[in-house]
Amino acid sequence: MNDFTIGLLAGLAGVLVIAAILKLRARNKPMSIAEKAEYLSKRRARMLPALAVIFLSQQATFFSQMSGGTHVSAEGAKISAWLVLSVVLLLGLATKGFWLEPKEVRELVDDENTRANRTEAMQWGFLFAMGSAIAVYVLTMIEVVTGREAVHIVISFGIAAALLRWGVLEKRALRDA
Amino acid sequence: MRERLANQLKERRTELGLTQAELAERVGVTRKTVNTVENGVFTPSALLAIKLAQTLSVPVEILFWIER
Numbered sequence: 607m608n609d610f611t612i613g614l615l616a617g618l619a620g621v622l623v624i625a626a627i628l629k630l631r632a633r634n635k636p637m638s639i640a641e642k643a644e645y646l647s648k649r650r651a652r653m654l655p656a657l658a659v660i661f662l663s664q665q666a667t668f669f670s671q672m673s674g675g676t677h678v679s680a681e682g683a684k685i686s687a688w689l690v691l692s693v694v695l696l697l698g699l700a701t702k703g704f705w706l707e708p709k710e711v712r713e714l715v716d717d718e719n720t721r722a723n724r725t726e727a728m729q730w731g732f733l734f735a736m737g738s739a740i741a742v743y744v745l746t747m748i749e750v751v752t753g754r755e756a757v758h759i760v761i762s763f764g765i766a767a768a769l770l771r772w773g774v775l776e777k778r779a780l781r782d783a
Numbered sequence: 784m785r786e787r788l789a790n791q792l793k794e795r796r797t798e799l800g801l802t803q804a805e806l807a808e809r810v811g812v813t814r815k816t817v818n819t820v821e822n823g824v825f826t827p828s829a830l831l832a833i834k835l836a837q838t839l840s841v842p843v844e845i846l847f848w849i850e851r
Contacts, residue, residue, distance in 0.1 A: 640807065640813070640814075644804070647815055714811070717813050717816050718816055719819050722825065778824065779815045779816075779825070780815050780818070782818060
């Protein structure tokens with residue numbers, strides 16, 4: 607088993623552990639569908655900026671290794687874990703999220719205002735991804751940037767921008783609620 | 784000229800003695816959505832506007848109007 611496979615498995619395990627902890631924490635609170643949606647809505651508003659920060663800080667490992675594409679073997683696992691996290695976050699952005707919750711709760715927690723906020727966040731993500739792609743293109747004129755590095759930068763900035771924007775919009779919507 | 788959708792959601796809701804959470808539950812959205820509509824932060828779809836008007840027993844054009 608190589609480092610990348612270990613990283614993929616570690617990333618998946620991490621996601622499953624976090625999901626299980628969140629599920630167990632919520633299980634101790636008997637709530638109606640509306641209360642549950644409200645609770646999840648507030649939790650999401652708190653978590654989104656934190657996730658963006660964690661996601662970006664995780665990139666420090668990769669960017670500190672950027673030297674024309676040579677990554678030491680031990681970093682392979684971290685890069686794979688980053689890939690898993692990126693896919694999970696992207697799915698969270700593109701779908702209603704809260705995959706372990708009942709359908710009624712998922713529908714309610716992704717109501718009209720949330721969909722509008724999510725759409726705007728996705729627009730920000732797209733613009734930041736395109737902006738960073740342009741920046742990478744300019745960078746290639748003065749420095750060697752490998753394909754993997756370029757993809758890493760574009761994905762990181764795109765997803766982080768979308769998460770942050772969604773978090774800001776959700777917090778604003780919950781103000782005075 | 785900048786236009787916005789004004790509303791008297793809060794006034795009508797208070798008249799009927801409903802909380803934001805109760806109104807939200809009746810129209811099938813979260814309290815956050817009702818809050819953002821009340822505050823003018825979010826412009827609801829025609830579907831939600833009509834649902835809100837029906838729940839508050841008031842014509843939609845009385846509940847919502849364009850402010851210039």
